[in-house]
Amino acid sequence: MHNVRRVKHTEEQKAQRRKREQHDIQKFQKLNAEVIKRDFSDLGRVLLLTTQMLKMCPEHYTAWNVRREAILKLEEQDQKVYIDQLKHELEFTASLLPQNPKIHWIWNHRRWTAIRLGGGMEHELKLVNLLLAKDPRNFHGWTYRRWVLRLQFNNNIPASEVEKELKFTTEKINQNFSNYSAWHHRVQQLKQLPLELRPQLSAELEYVSQAVFMDPNDQSAWLYYTWLLEGDLYTVSTEVLKEQLDMIEELYSEDRTAYAARALLQLKSLLNMERDQKLVDDLIEMDPMHKNRYRV
Amino acid sequence: MELLADKHLQYVEQLDKSKDDLQYWLTSHLRMNGLYWALNTTFLLQKPDLIDKEKIIDFVLSCYDESSGGFSADTGLDPHLLYTLSALQILYLEDSLDRLPDRNKTINFVKELHQPDGGFSGDKYGETDARFVYNAIQSLLILNALDEVDMTNTCTWLQQCQNYDGGFGFMPGEESHGAMAFTVVGALKILGKLDLIDSDRAATWLSDRQTDSGGLNGRPEKLPDVCYSWWVLSGLAILNKVDWIDKQKLSNFILQAQDPDKGGIADRPDNEVDIFHTVFGLAGLSLLGHPGLAQVDPIVCLPSSISAKLYKDNKLTLK
Ligand SMILES: [Zn+2]
Numbered sequence: 001m002h003n004v005r006r007v008k009h010t011e012e013q014k015a016q017r018r019k020r021e022q023h024d025i026q027k028f029q030k031l032n033a034e035v036i037k038r039d040f041s042d043l044g045r046v047l048l049l050t051t052q053m054l055k056m057c058p059e060h061y062t063a064w065n066v067r068r069e070a071i072l073k074l075e076e077q078d079q080k081v082y083i084d085q086l087k088h089e090l091e092f093t094a095s096l097l098p099q100n101p102k103i104h105w106i107w108n109h110r111r112w113t114a115i116r117l118g119g120g121m122e123h124e125l126k127l128v129n130l131l132l133a134k135d136p137r138n139f140h141g142w143t144y145r146r147w148v149l150r151l152q153f154n155n156n157i158p159a160s161e162v163e164k165e166l167k168f169t170t171e172k173i174n175q176n177f178s179n180y181s182a183w184h185h186r187v188q189q190l191k192q193l194p195l196e197l198r199p200q201l202s203a204e205l206e207y208v209s210q211a212v213f214m215d216p217n218d219q220s221a222w223l224y225y226t227w228l229l230e231g232d233l234y235t236v237s238t239e240v241l242k243e244q245l246d247m248i249e250e251l252y253s254e255d256r257t258a259y260a261a262r263a264l265l266q267l268k269s270l271l272n273m274e275r276d277q278k279l280v281d282d283l284i285e286m287d288p289m290h291k292n293r294y295r296v
Numbered sequence: 297m298e299l300l301a302d303k304h305l306q307y308v309e310q311l312d313k314s315k316d317d318l319q320y321w322l323t324s325h326l327r328m329n330g331l332y333w334a335l336n337t338t339f340l341l342q343k344p345d346l347i348d349k350e351k352i353i354d355f356v357l358s359c360y361d362e363s364s365g366g367f368s369a370d371t372g373l374d375p376h377l378l379y380t381l382s383a384l385q386i387l388y389l390e391d392s393l394d395r396l397p398d399r400n401k402t403i404n405f406v407k408e409l410h411q412p413d414g415g416f417s418g419d420k421y422g423e424t425d426a427r428f429v430y431n432a433i434q435s436l437l438i439l440n441a442l443d444e445v446d447m448t449n450t451c452t453w454l455q456q457c458q459n460y461d462g463g464f465g466f467m468p469g470e471e472s473h474g475a476m477a478f479t480v481v482g483a484l485k486i487l488g489k490l491d492l493i494d495s496d497r498a499a500t501w502l503s504d505r506q507t508d509s510g511g512l513n514g515r516p517e518k519l520p521d522v523c524y525s526w527w528v529l530s531g532l533a534i535l536n537k538v539d540w541i542d543k544q545k546l547s548n549f550i551l552q553a554q555d556p557d558k559g560g561i562a563d564r565p566d567n568e569v570d571i572f573h574t575v576f577g578l579a580g581l582s583l584l585g586h587p588g589l590a591q592v593d594p595i596v597c598l599p600s601s602i603s604a605k606l607y608k609d610n611k612l613t614l615k
Contacts, residue, residue, distance in 0.1 A: 002521070004568040006555065021318040028321045036372040059325045062373040065421055108423060137518070139471050146469065180516040184471040187460060219504065219516040227460050289506050289542035293499070 028056060035063050043077075046070040047085070051092070058096050061105045068112060089113040094127055101131055101138050110144075114151065121152040136172055136179050146188065159197050165189045166199075170207075177211035180220035187224070190233055201234040209247065216257040226266060241271050258287035297551040299581065299588055301341050303559030304574060308334050308346060310558075311571060326572075327370040328359060332382040333575040335389055339599045340578045340590050349390050356383045357395065365401030366419075376419045377409060377431040384438040389602060393438070403441045406432050414449030415467070425466040426457050430479035433486050434596055440609050447487055454480050455492040462494065462501030474514035474524045477502055477531030482595050485534050485614060495535050502532050503540035510545030511564070521563045522553050522573045525580025526597070533583050533594035543584045550577045 009017070031053040040046060050067040053060050071089070075082040093110040100106060114124055125148060131141045149157050149165070166189045172182035190198060205228060211221035229236055229244065245267045252260040261283040268276055284291045311334055314320045323330070331352060338346040358371045359379065366375025367383035380402070387393045396402060409416045409432060415424030416432040429450060436442045456468035457480045463472025464480040481498065484490050505512040505528045511520025512528045525546060532538050552565040553573070560569030561577035582592040593603035595614060607614055 001568055001570040001572070002563050006562065006566055006568045008557070018316045021316070024318050025316075025321055028318070032321075032324070032372070057322050057325075059322070061325055061369070061376065065374050065419075068421060108421065111423060112421065137515070139466075139473065139515075143466065143470055178517045181471055184459075184461075188469055223461050223516060230460070232460050289510075289545060290503055290540060293503055293537075293540040 024056070028053075031056070032060070035060070035066055038066055038069070040070060040073055043070050043073055054092075054096070058100050058103050058106055064105050064109050068109070083117070086113050086117050090117070090123065097127070097131060098134065101135060102140060104140070107140050107144055111147065114148070121148045124148045132172070136176060137181050139181060142181050142185055146185070157192060159193060162189050162192045163197065166193070173211070177214065178218050178220050180223065183220055183224045187227060198233075201228065201236065201240065204228055204234075205240070205244065212259075213251060216251060216255050216260050219259065222259045222263065225263065229263075229266060229270060236270070238271065241267055245271065256282070256286065258283055261286065297548075297554060297556070299551060299586060300554050300556060300559060301588055303554070303556070304337065304561070304578070305341055305343055305346060305559070307555075307559030307569065307574065308337050308571070324370040324373070328356070328367060328379040328382045328386075329369070330571055331355065332385050332389075333571045335386055336597065336599075337571065337575045337578060339389060339602070340575070340582055340592060341588075342590050344389075349392075352386060353390060353392055353395055356386050357397070359383060360397055362397070365398060365403075365405035374419065375405065376422070377406070377416065377428050377435070378418055380405065381431040381435045381438075384435055385598065388438050388606065389598065399439060403436070403439050403444060406435050406439075406441075407445055410445060410450075412449075414447075414451075414453030416450075426454065426464065426476050426479045426483075427466070429454060430483045433483045437486055437596070437606060437610060437612075442486075442610065451484065451487055451489045451492060454484050454489075458493050458498065462497035462499075464498070472501060472515065474502075474505055474512065475527040478527045478594075478597075481531045481534050485595050486612075488612075490534070495537075499532060499535050499537040499540055502528050502535075503537065506541045506546065509549055510542065510547075511549035512541070512546065519564070520549065522550055522561055522577045522580070523563065525550050526576035526583075529580050529583050530594040530597070538583060547581060547584050547586060550581055553577060 031049060034049050035053050046066060047070055050063045053063040071082065071085050074085055089109065090113055093106050093113065096106050114121070125145065128141050128145045128148070131138060149161065153161065166186065169182045169186040169189065172179055173186070208221050208225045208228065211218070212225055228234060229241070245264070248260055248263050248267065252264060261279055265276065265279060265283070280294055284294050335347055335352065338344055356367065359368045361368060361375040364375050366377070367380045368375050369379045387396060409419070409428065411417060411424050413424070416428040417424050418428040418431070422428065433442070436445060453468065457464045457476060459465055459472045461472055464476035465471055465473060466476055477498070481490070481493070484492060505514070505524060507513055507520045509520050511522065512524035513520045514524050514527070529538065532540060550561065553562045553567070554560070555562065555569045558569070560571070561574045562569045563573050578589060579592045579597060582589040583594060591600040593600045596603050596606065598606070
């Protein structure tokens, strides 16, 4: 259970709630007993029962399994009915996800459906866009987005699509640069782009610097900045490192934050400069929770 | 706030008395996990006899699926790795692994979920993620059958879950998530391949999960949550870096999330408690060395006295 405030109920309130819930408990038990029977003599009925169960309890993973088995039996009987049912499954999961965006089983069922339907994935990206607009950090949504792209292009995503995704992350980051999920997605896209299409290192550094200067206490942009400097993807010249050192020193002189101090230590280490003990001491003072790490 | 051990035991005792609540039924997909969490809670609070042994074993066996060898979340539901591991943990905690109907069949259930790319899926319908890889590996450990599966590509798969930022995603290429520290680091530790990951970078990302309140969050710029006192801290403990965070501040955060009236621990102070956050809050406190709790093993989330036996069965030296 997450994000549920504690409220104290009187015994009377509890009794009232139990009375209210009796009907639903009976409904659940009845549906559960029917669903786990796996009686496939009437496929329409199985679909109806599992719909009722999953609307009531979308975590009922066995109901999802029974439903898929029924749909596969439809396929044996009538190809057109089967395809129509798969299209209906997209609507069904799309109706459940906005209220339950973190339930693995629903996403799982949607993947199963999307694989079987094949074809264009525009509707899938549309759904993800909708859910990421509601919660830009929903990692299920981001994971699904990457999965859909791999499926659509059979693991071989063309550069033009990767560039579109890169633009999408810019859009999301511009809305809120604290959105680390978007920064992560950006890293994944850059890694896929061939060298000649990759944005220049200077442009990326400039872009992330804006975020860092706007709020030097935000972890998201700093993580991206650190990654750029580590040279995982770009070769970072001594000249660039020195430029960055000057820039972060300027930032640090105006606004002394632990993240800026960490970046300075990283830059000095990358430049093979001596360990700045004064900076380490300041860092420990600013961020005492991590003092043992900084002392190493 | 001090540790309210007696209250937590009372909280555990009333858990199966809530069958009049709709919530009890809507969470039947967590029944088997919930029992493991409750039993582990009683072990951590050093009252392992609180839950009736025969009753809990009967329930576990009622969830056994004869055709596959796996276990389900509740009687009549389908088998899945998530519940198979909890069932095995319960049997092992109760020193009753010999009640397992067919050990080889259960080993096969796990084996058949091994994917060509090295991952494991949770059941025949599920996709692969690091939770299921961990489930499979600890299940095989309890079944003393780790050497029956070639884990070479699984080790590579787990290694690829580590990101450039040091954290671990649910799958290779996915955003780092605190919960995956326990699964990836724990699984690699059991397999003896911890050297495949960048430990310092991992410990840096993990210790950065501590927020000003003292609590740990699961991802950058998210709210702290008691359950990461297990998922994240266990990773740090396996890497021998628990002192990279402020232990006292984390202890205080967990203790403040206790419900002083009915017992149990919530995700955050003043929120509603549940058994999930109760057991992982207590396990976190145990890792922090809080007095009054049995020592917990960060690799398998079982009391260290029990895991010592487990490693001996497997002729493993993990410490
Ligand atoms: Zn939590």
